[in-house]
Each structure stands twice: as C-alpha cells, then as structure tokens.
Amino acid sequence: MEKIKEFFNYTFSFGEKVQISVLAILMLIIAFIVTAFLLKVLRKFITRKLPENDKVKFVSVFSYLKWLVYIIIFLITMHTAGVNVTAIFAASAALLIGVGLALQTLFQDIISGIFILIDQSVHVGDIIELEGKVGRVEEINLRTTRAVTVDNKVLVIPNHLYLTNSLYNWTENGVETREGINVGVAYGSDVKLVEKLLLDAAKGNTSVLKYPEPKVLFMNFGDSSLEFRIAFTIKNSFEVRFVQSDIRFEIDRLFRENDIKIPFPQRDIHIIEK
Secondary structure, eight states: OHHHHHHHHOEEESSSSOEEEHHHHHHHHHHHHHHHHHHHHHHHHHHTTSOHHHHHHHHHHHHHHHHHHHHHHHHHHHHHTTOOHHHHHHHTHHHHHHHHHHTHHHHHHHHHHHHHHHHOSSOTTOEEEETTEEEEEEEEOSSEEEEEOTTSOEEEEETTHHHHSOEEETTTTOSOEEEEEEEEEOTTOOHHHHHHHHHHHHHTSTTBOSSSOOEEEEEEEOSSSEEEEEEEEESOGGGHHHHHHHHHHHHHHHHHHTTOOOOOOOOOOOOOOO
16 A cells, blocks of 8 residues: 555656656546546537537537647646646746747637637638639638639638638629629620620520529720620539630620621831931
C-alpha cells in the first residue's frame, strides 16, 4: 500500500513552481475520458431530431466548442490536484503569445466559419462568386469552404475571406437567375429585325425559361455600333457560360442569314503632308 501511495505521489518537476504528480495525471486522463463520453451523449441527444443539413452544421460548431471544454476541464483538474495553474501560464506566456500570433488567421477562419453556420448566408448547394471565382458549395467547415467550379476543379476558400470581400450568392433568391448577352450591330441596321433575331436566338435555346420572357434592351449608341442586350432567365446558373455560348452561335448564324453586320472598331486616319 505504501508503495502505491508513493507511486501516486511521485511528482514530475518542470521548474521550481510547476510540479505534476502521477495522481494529477491519472485524474486528468479520467476527466478527459468522462468528458469525452458526456460530450458524445450530449451531441447525440441534441442532434437526434435535427434535419441532416442542420446536424452537419451543429457537429462542425460542436467540434470547435469541445476543445474549449477540454481546456477548461484541464485547468479545473490541475487546480483540484494542487497544481499551480498560474505558474503554468506564467512559464508559457511567451510561447502562448507566439502561437497566438501564428494562429491569428486560423482563428479568423474559425470565427468566420461559425458566423456562416449561424447566419446561414451560404448553404451547401449554393452557387457563389468570390474574388471573381465561381463555384457550387459542396462542404462548409469551420476553417474552409469547399466549392466545385464549372470545370470540376475544387475551390478551397478560407472562411475569413467572407468577412473581407463582397460575396455574391447567385442562388440566394432561388435557382433561377437573370443573365444576358451584349452585342453591337452596324449603324443603319433594321433595329426591329435585330430585336426579333435576338429574341429568336434566346427563345430557341432549351435552357432558357419561357417565363419570364426574354427581353431585348437597346442599350446605347456606341462609337462604332448600336449596342443591344438580350436578357433571359435560366434555371441552372452554374451552366450559364455554356448557354451564353450556344446563344452567341445562334445570333451569329441568324445575323449572317439576315445580313446584319457586327462591326469592329474603326478609326479614320488623316495624313497631312507638309
């Protein structure tokens, strides 16, 4: 019995003020095991009736909060076992400051990730545009958001960029989006015929919705052309560039058949001889 007591009371010294006994280490291990079990039970209890999407979000936030719980349990257990917790912080103050500076961006990402999950500004399946990059959100984690571009490339976005940049959510108001194509025609062209051909090109595309109907806008009198815009609505905005390409091919074909010219910029150069 005396040998067992001696074993439990054996202490590891880390300097003059920091001493940890075998008993304290054993208590810490037991506290971590009990805490992990209770947190697992608590997570299952809370998420048992949540929808699948909300369950994934809660688990992401919970995985972050549990580390905070572990730190609190560690400090309480050490203090209960007689360890000078203040001395531990004092001995590692410089290290903690260095680690804190190094992990500053990481903490920004985590906090931003929590904000995203709470305010639900971005959901899995949304099509977003950030810093000129467009992708469909596949996964939202605490530190990063994973999206897949139209070229099937994985786009990993640090979450802190949501706080420092303007985010465009193409599907926030639904999957239908209003798109358009700009085109210029030569001066002297029949503008009513141009309007009809642009509408035919848009309506003939199977990806363009019938309602709301496509609309042609006479945008401006340009330097070298009359500027028009054909506006239309599609359901799958993720494929917008393919739809626009098909409509442009059709516009070019219809314009050629009806002798509508698409001009290129021209400049008149006058040479003055002296």
